[in-house]
Amino acid sequence: MAAIFARNSLNALRARHLAVSGQVLQGSQRYGLRLSSRSYGTQKDDEEREQLAKEISKDWSSVFERSINTLFLTEMVRGLMLTLKYFFERKVTINYPFEKGPLSPRFRGEHALRRYPTGEERCIACKLCEAVCPAQAITIEAEEREDGSRRTTRLILSFCFSPIIVVFFVSHEFNFEGMTLT
Structure with missing residues (x-):
């Protein structure tokens, strides 16, 4: 039900935008819209549309954050910094057959x-x-x-x-x- 209201409100927004720009006839044919001056919505429909508008704005903020991260490659820089951190630290591997690691005091062989x-x-x-x-x-x-x-x-x-x-x-x-x- 919410998807239908979302689709209807999105189509209405597109129709208003096209009407303002002077492309009413072409836009209504392209999107399959009917333009009328009357509104058949109830107060519940209006509340759902407002809720949908809030969710869309949240989605746009997350899209904006993801695009900023992609643009500035923040994940790549964080990964590179982690690599550089461990690159300059002391090595933890040993050359086993020639070097022996420390033994636990409980080890009995x-x-x-x-x-x-x-x-x-x-x-x-x-x-x-x-x-x-x-x-x-x-x-x-x-x-x-x-x-x-x-x-x-x-x-x-x-x-x-x-x-x-x-x-x-x-x-x-x-x-x-x-x-x-x-």
């Missing part, structure tokens, strides 16, 4: 089995740590060696494990290539 100076693993696959673990997060797979003793073939440490194991058998290595964020 990747778990690995400790070895004797001869290169032999300290774990003999007794599975005591698997039995003692309250969270049942340790799984050990073992096989026999040629001399009859057992050796660990696979040690699986899940989310939680006993700190006693860390002291005797498992150490923390700083192997960053195996680390992921997942």
Whole structure:
């Protein structure tokens, strides 16, 4: 309903403008207008037309602001200033394989089995740590060696494990290539 009133009032404004300029006949044919001296509108129609005129003036102010921004390229200048700000600041990237970043004090590294100076693993696959673990997060797979003793073939440490194991058998290595964020 408001769109119809807006279209009618816009057509009436065009017709008045054309009548003033002396092009009544051509303009009325071009826009399909009927010109009459009588007004059939009510007070409600007049209020809606005034409201529409206010909205049109608001639209023109926003159009004016956008055209000023486009004319003076204010968005482009703001973006360029932000780029220049970060261009002259200290670099935050590091050359990873050759430079190491700072470590958190809570970082403990990747778990690995400790070895004797001869290169032999300290774990003999007794599975005591698997039995003692309250969270049942340790799984050990073992096989026999040629001399009859057992050796660990696979040690699986899940989310939680006993700190006693860390002291005797498992150490923390700083192997960053195996680390992921997942």
